[in-house]
Amino acid sequence: MRQWFTMKAEDKTAEIVIYDEIGKSWWGEDTVSAKQFLDDLTALGDVDAITLRVNSPGGDVFDGVAIHNSLKNHKATVTAHVDGIAASAASFIVMAADKVVMPSNAFLLIHGASGLSWGNADDMRAVADDLDRIDQSLTATYVARAKSTTAKVKALMKEDRLMDATEAKQWGFADEVTSEKKMAANFSLRLLPKAAADAFRLQSGSGEGDPPSPAPAPEAPEVPPAPPAPVQEPSAPAPVVTEPAAKSAEIIILEAKQQGIEEHRVYVASVTDLCKLAQQPERVGGYVRANTPIEQVRKELLEVRAQETVMPQHPLAPPGPPASAWEKITDKLNARFRK
Numbered sequence: 001m002r003q004w005f006t007m008k009a010e011d012k013t014a015e016i017v018i019y020d021e022i023g024k025s026w027w028g029e030d031t032v033s034a035k036q037f038l039d040d041l042t043a044l045g046d047v048d049a050i051t052l053r054v055n056s057p058g059g060d061v062f063d064g065v066a067i068h069n070s071l072k073n074h075k076a077t078v079t080a081h082v083d084g085i086a087a088s089a090a091s092f093i094v095m096a097a098d099k100v101v102m103p104s105n106a107f108l109l110i111h112g113a114s115g116l117s118w119g120n121a122d123d124m125r126a127v128a129d130d131l132d133r134i135d136q137s138l139t140a141t142y143v144a145r146a147k148s149t150t151a152k153v154k155a156l157m158k159e160d161r162l163m164d165a166t167e168a169k170q171w172g173f174a175d176e177v178t179s180e181k182k183m184a185a186n187f188s189l190r191l192l193p194k195a196a197a198d199a200f201r202l203q204s205g206s207g208e209g210d211p212p213s214p215a216p217a218p219e220a221p222e223v224p225p226a227p228p229a230p231v232q233e234p235s236a237p238a239p240v241v242t243e244p245a246a247k248s249a250e251i252i253i254l255e256a257k258q259q260g261i262e263e264h265r266v267y268v269a270s271v272t273d274l275c276k277l278a279q280q281p282e283r284v285g286g287y288v289r290a291n292t293p294i295e296q297v298r299k300e301l302l303e304v305r306a307q308e309t310v311m312p313q314h315p316l317a318p319p320g321p322p323a324s325a326w327e328k329i330t331d332k333l334n335a336r337f338r339k
Helices: 034-043 061-072 089-094 121-145 150-159 165-171 194-204 242-247 250-255 258-277 281-289 294-310 323-338
Strands: 005-010 013-018 049-056 077-087 099-103 107-109 162-164 176-178
Touching: 005 034, 034 061, 049 089, 061 089, 061 121, 077 089, 089 107, 089 121, 099 165, 107 165, 121 150, 162 165, 165 176, 258 281, 258 294
Parallel strands: 013 049, 049 077, 077 099, 077 107, 099 176
Antiparallel strands: 005 013, 107 162
16 A cells, blocks of 8 residues: 655654655545554654655645644654645644755645535535634644734635745745755645646646655666656647756656646647647747646637737738637637547
């Protein structure tokens, strides 16, 4: 069974590594419970110092709370290192540390709890009330650490703010910022809010891959002698994808999910088709790097075409299709993309 954490002890010190989703996965993967985490923590024995290394998108809120409390109540001094990102439940666990250290290119994300419900209006209201109570507890923990007021921390949580190390320290969620380190997201970013996931990919150059075991392998993974082709490379012009792909760690390139690769290729192909039809091929790279939604691409290109129809900037260029015909074409493209 794949674990999302590992622990090891030596003399009076111990290291805990959390490099995956917290607790039970809702996506069919094999994980273990917070109870197993607590059992393993107890099995470490009499340790005086714990180094906690985190690179996680979060997960189950109750498992996160249980782990937070177990570390908070442990007699050892806990120093947390956010190696990549500590988001959602993972950020809550980090708040239990006596000291939080973040490299300058690491990230922290705090937000309120979320959940699913099935039933009538009373069932929905009951779940909403439960989420409010959970958020009240989470907020109190963040406020206790933050250098700010409850109202401001609540606003930050509602915003799903993705904070870099410097901003996290300014808020009081981190105590020390160190030099940046090579970072890769060895897990799916599906648990993050979409805007935060997009920002994380853009700022870190990270891709999505199948989560490997968090324990560092004794030997470096075998890497082909020649650099592998970027997983995001479609048939579009090279500048469209090479810039973000070049930032991704080789291990992510090797372990990227085929499904994600195909989805990105379809997206890039659709953006390329739209830009070519609008006679704006130079816009492809910018849209892809920003992961601009197809609907927004379509809207902006329609506005550009409308402006050029009224006041052509290139009178020698052949006239584009009428706005109505253009709209039908792009609708067909969008429908194909949604499939």
